[in-house]
Amino acid sequence: MTIRPPRRTFLVAVTLLALALRLVWNLVVHPPDEHLYSDMAGYFERSTALLDAPLRKEPSAALFPYGTHVLLALVRAVFGRENHAAPAIVYALLGASLVPLVSLLTERVVRGRIAPRIAALVACFYYPWISLGGYFLSELPFTVSVTAAALFSLRLADTGRPRDAFLFGTALALGATFRPQLLLSLPLLFLVWLARRRALPRIRPAHFARALVPVLLVLAVSAVRFHHHVGRVGLISANGPLNYAFGRCHAVDIEARTRGYVSSFGPPPMGYLAYRDKKYPDAFVRLDAALGPKLTVQGTMWNEGPFYALARRCVATTGLVRQARYALSHIVMLWGYNIVWPDSGTDAYRRPMRRAIDLHNVLLLPPMLVGFAASFRRHLARHALLSAHLVALVLVAMVYFGDVRYRVPYDGIVIALAFDGFTRVLGWVRSMLPRKVGV
DSSP: OOOOOOOOHHHHHHHHHHHHHHHHIIIIISOGGGOOOHHHHHHHHHHHHHHHOTTOOOGGGGSSOSHHHHHHHHHHHHHOTTOTHHHHHHHHHHHHHHHHHHHHHHHTTSOSSHHHHHHHHHHHHOHHHHHHTTSSOSHHHHHHHHHHHHHHHHHHHHHOOHHHHHHHHHHHHHHHHHOGGGGGHHHHHHHHHHHTGGGOTTOOHHHHHHHHHHHHHHHHHHHHHHHHHHSSOOSSOSOHHHHHHHHHHOOSEEEEEETTEEEEEOOHHHHHHHHHHHHOTTOSSSOOOSSOSEEEEESOTTOHHHHHHHHHHHHHHHHHHHHHHHHHHHHHHTTSSSOOTTGGGOHHHHHHHHHHHHHIIIIIHHHHHHHHHHTTSTTOHHHHHHHHHHHHHHHHHHHSOOOHHHHGGGHHHHHHHHHHHHHHHHHHHHHHSOOOOOO
């Protein structure tokens, strides 16, 4: 007897609805080409530079991860450099792809057909994803990579198929070109497997070797590219030391200057903390700058030495207790005390983003914590595979800095664990209700 695959009519319909919503958003309501400033302008300008002279040596090109501007350059090379609608449509397609990814991920975590369908609807109307899809930023393609990596890791645990290991590694590798932090998930997942091998019998060491193939390939290409632009050993981007200095110093702005060169950078979450410093000077979550809100180093933004030296000065000045408070504040800021940028800087979109964050924290965060806690139970090793991605996110925030915008790409995993947590709470409530006694 042949087993028929489950019908996906509802999922297809919701995915098409999500695509329609995002096409309207990206082409009519919020065209990305009308918001080319700050980071968005940087990505677009680097895509233009790549099209103009793909082999030109430019150290500043290695400062940020290259995945976003390479994606934009590829789309523009195929559909026309001045065709701004094409990359907007590609971003709409990426956003719509999150509907089946989240639904299938939830399907592997929660039993029954209802939860995956509701999860698909949540992904369809999830405003932070819709909003970020209206900017040429790294968040949306990175969200697709994170969610796909989580889905393939569960499929690997369920089936043990080598192709799922390769797809898992491919999702990690591609995602790392948008944000290298995703690579931290691989060793954490390996540790989960080491601790729960009996509960994950279908995963073998050979699967990790297969997953490493695309990761190592992308890292090799990235290292060649990095050395070409900067002239030293590196991988995907050169902004890690800069971000580390922000995390250790809690500065609002860091300026790099040398002869003939001046550049400065200020991450939005540090600006939020500076605001809290003025309004709530004794609050736990505040800036509490180590050496002052504005700092200067001698060198360029892609020179790592000055930023590591600055970070060491800040650690020596603050001591470990203040550094620990910085780290805990960063974790809190993954869910609060800030609004997703760039919406946070606009009057028209600040309010809907704030409401979306509030809804997330009320409806998704509490049950997600239940699902996350359940992953510590020995027989729920598959849950631990999902939780490992969130642990990676928290560890990165502790070292660098936290921001709701940096958490949003992981919300597909949050949604899946939240539905699991919700069903567990419902089960506990039902078990405590008095049962009918038959006569």
